[in-house]
Amino acid sequence: MPPQTKQQKYFWVFTRLVPPALLLVFAVSALVYLTFPPNDFPIKKLIVIPEGATLRDVSVLLTDEHVVRSQTAFAVFVRYKGAESHIIAGEYLFSSPLDIFEVVRRLAEGEHGIERYRITIPEGTSVTGMGRIFKKTFSQFDDAQFSALAKNSEGYLFPDTYFFFSTATSGPIVDTLKQNFLKKTDPLYKEALANKKNWPDTIIMASIIEEEAMTAKDRRVVSGILWKRLTKSMSLGVDAPFAYDIGKNSATLSALDLKSDTPYNTYLYVGLPPTPITNPGLDAIDAALHPEISAYFYYLSDKDGTMHYAKTFEEHKVNKERYLR
16 A cells, blocks of 8 residues: 555665664664663752652652653653552652662662661650751751741650651651651550540540650559549649759759749649640650559659659658658
């Protein structure tokens, strides 16, 4: 059948004038060319592959960002490697131009090219303390922004060991800490609901227990004492909230501090502080939910961290003289 259009005519003439072997060379050369990195390959630029992105989405993104020359070629090589459903979302950083094969491999294996830091947040660390930890690790970290974003989540940021990319910013870090809290505390949260216990009050109490007692056993006894004080409309009389409110611990509190008019003054005001004072760990939250019943109303911790209990205020004064002076 003769050619019908001008384009078909040109192609018909071309295929008859150019030897098939040369056509193959042209095709192979064109394909090889498409595997080379673009001249303006984005070195040191952060490339973000969104969660849930399709192969077409990724192909378009990488072409627009000049990581690959052809979205079609990229899609073909991804399918050839069998990695269509294995492209790992996240942030990628390329320190040098890469050919299309290496780009596909990096995305399929999640080799982000970004340094990851291992960060451990101890139990009982406040939002301010967390900001300082991140600042020490990430030189460009904005701890003021972190505190602003996290201030209303005090108590609900889980203390744990995390691995963050060096490019991590405050917003995603706060979200990660919050999501981990929800995940790790879910069984205790459901138990609290089933037993009609107030979850926010539980977290506030846990944040105090975290600071007041060091061992699992002592945390439960202290929990029993503090909840019992509340039921009898007694003041909690604990020092830990002062560290959160004015930055002073038991050793530095003055008589004037103990009279300061602040809702975190548990000597002056009956009841719990208005917010958690730290971010407690699972054991402290568990202790807040499972207080140990005892005859004690008072406790103190000596310089070695050993707890001493008393049933009456007179016994408590004796313990003060014996263990603190």
